Amino acid sequence: MKEKILFITNLLPYPLDNGGKIKTFNTIESLSEKFDIDVICYISDEEDRRNIAGLRGIANDVQVVCKNLIRSVSFKDFFIDYMKSLMTKYPYNVNKFRHPDFERLILNKLSNNKYYAIYVDHLQMMVYYDLFNHENTILDQHNVESLIFKRLIQSENSVVKKALGAIEYKKLRKFEIGMLHKAGQVICLSEEDQKEFMQLGINKDKINILPIHLKSSYCKNNKSLSGEKFKLLFLGSMSWYPNQNGIKWFLENVWVSLDKRYYELYIVGSNPPETIKQYHNGKNVHVTGYVEDINEYIEKCDISIVPLFIGSGQRVKIIESFAKGIPVISTSIGAEGLIYTNGEDIIIADTIEDFINRLEDVRSNRGQLDALTFNAHENFKSNYSAEFLPAKLQKIIENCRG
CATH class of the missing domain: 3.40.50.2000 (Glycogen Phosphorylase B;)
Known part of the structure; x- marks a missing residue:
């Protein structure tokens, strides 16, 4: 018993x-x-x-x-x-x-x-x-x-x-x-x-x-194609203020400087406030609210962004991305507490310029994405399974x- x-x-x-x-x-x-x-x-x-x-x-x-x-x-x-x-x-x-x-x-x-x-x-x-x-x-x-x-x-x-x-x-x-x-x-x-x-x-x-x-029962199959728009994924409940703060910073500082001919952004998570919903245009910015299956969005997107500046602990969304085969670009605080090597299994960017430059780098070098994905998944299997x-x-x- x-x-x-x-x-x-x-x-x-x-x-x-x-x-x-x-x-x-x-x-x-x-x-x-x-x-x-x-x-x-x-x-x-x-x-x-x-x-x-x-x-x-x-x-x-x-x-x-x-x-x-x-x-x-x-x-x-x-x-x-x-x-x-x-x-x-x-x-x-x-x-x-x-x-x-x-x-x-x-x-x-x-x-x-x-x-x-x-x-x-x-x-x-x-x-x-x-x-x-x-x-x-x-x-x-x-x-x-x-x-x-x-x-x-x-x-x-x-x-x-x-x-x-x-x-x-x-x-x-x-x-x-x-x-x-x-x-x-x-x-x-x-x-x-x-x-x-x-x-x-x-x-x-x-x-x-x-x-x-985490368990790893799903892994992304779709590989990005150089002729398509580079799709960014922000994943997280907007009930948690650090997520609101982070995506708002990204929209106001990074997104405005990216060439929209080449980028598309998906903001996926429950309870988005009006300050975030207002960016939804159905063309290159999609604010979904709560979704039943986040894997649908992991499958269609090329990279997960984690622009967090408040918080502690560990970001499940990053470990989940490692497990599911989508590469990650994050702030240092976003990746705080994780085992990683910058540039090998994750990309760290703490300023507006860093985010823009690193996104441009991986958009123009899709092979780097494949290397990040492989290394991150190996990291997951060794440390977070x-x-x-x-x-x-x-x-x-x-x-x-x-």
């Missing part, structure tokens, strides 16, 4: 339509090889209940609470929620994950089961730590949350937003440090993240570097139990 793990995460990790969900789903699937997994999470609306079936076969039980966490219905609702969070010890982005029904689900599971470990997926869900206060708690940090917020404040021009952001950052940093200390083991994605946690005073011995691991994940997670759990 398998031991049981209680897995607490923010959103139901299905369908697999963003990087966070993909990482979480693969983690649950890998854990299920050795353990029975009980999952508690949120869904954004009642229609999402049908997606619980996506975890059938890998989770023993899935319990959900319906709450819209992605964005407030209106600014008024957001402002009310934000003011409420100011009255608590929790930062806004943590406080919004508190819900009495979620608390009841956790308490019910704890009273009726004996768990080998508690797996907390995302820092925000540690808001419930006092309920289980479990020495065998694993905290899976998808990002260094306080670092993301610090970079966000630094990129903000509004004095008011900077002031409010400073309050939020102080509370978030305090919460993050406290929860990192309380967790028995911490998982992060890269050496960079590990160093950030150590600078926050966390013992290196409890920090496990575990890169994102999901076949290695179960054993690595098992070791972390055993370390947690001492």
Whole structure:
């Protein structure tokens, strides 16, 4: 009989339509090889209940609470929620994950089961730590949350937003440090993240570097032809601000300087704001919104662009591109935490001029694209294949139990 793990995460990790969900789903699937997994999470609306079936076969039980966490219905609702969070010890982005029904689900599971470990997926869900206060708690940090917020404040021009952001950052940093200390083991994605946690005073011995691991069931077949337009792909949910910020920078600074006779741009991802939608013209700029199958766009495009300037952790979209055979051009921050060699398995560009020049280079030398694609796929097989994940997670759990 398998031991049981209680897995607490923010959103139901299905369908697999963003990087966070993909990482979480693969983690649950890998854990299920050795353990029975009980999952508690949120869904954004009642229609999402049908997606619980996506975890059938890998989770023993899935319990959900319906709450819209992605964005407030209106600014008024957001402002009310934000003011409420100011009255608590929790930062806004943590406080919004508190819900009495979620608390009841956790308490019910704890009273009726004996768990080998508690797996907390995302820092925000540690808001419930006092309920289980479990020495065998694993905290899976998808990002260094306080670092993301610090970079966000630094990129903000509004004095008011900077002031409010400073309050939020102080509370978030305090919460993050406290929860990192309380967790028995911490998982992060890269050496960079590990160093950030150590600078926050966390013992290196409890920090496990575990890169994102993916399955590779699809690989791009279509090869670009020199006579066709060079097709660029930006992939990512617009609910995540760094994606909005990055593609807006690209459109305003790089895209305007490219010769449109030779280029076409696909912006693929859910919830694009009007500031991005306005660029859609159906000719050389396509803003798709949510799509069922991103492979359709990977197949038709020549290169994936990752112009990110905010964030931490690891970009699933880059590892996914490595796996699926589409070359990548990214900023240093976009590729932060990844194992790569610039110019061999990825192209790094941090300025407007770099992006323009590197795109022109590969557009005129399609053979370079083939070399990038091959090297990136070899990188994926060596470092990010999901076949290695179960054993690595098992070791972390055993370390947690001492």
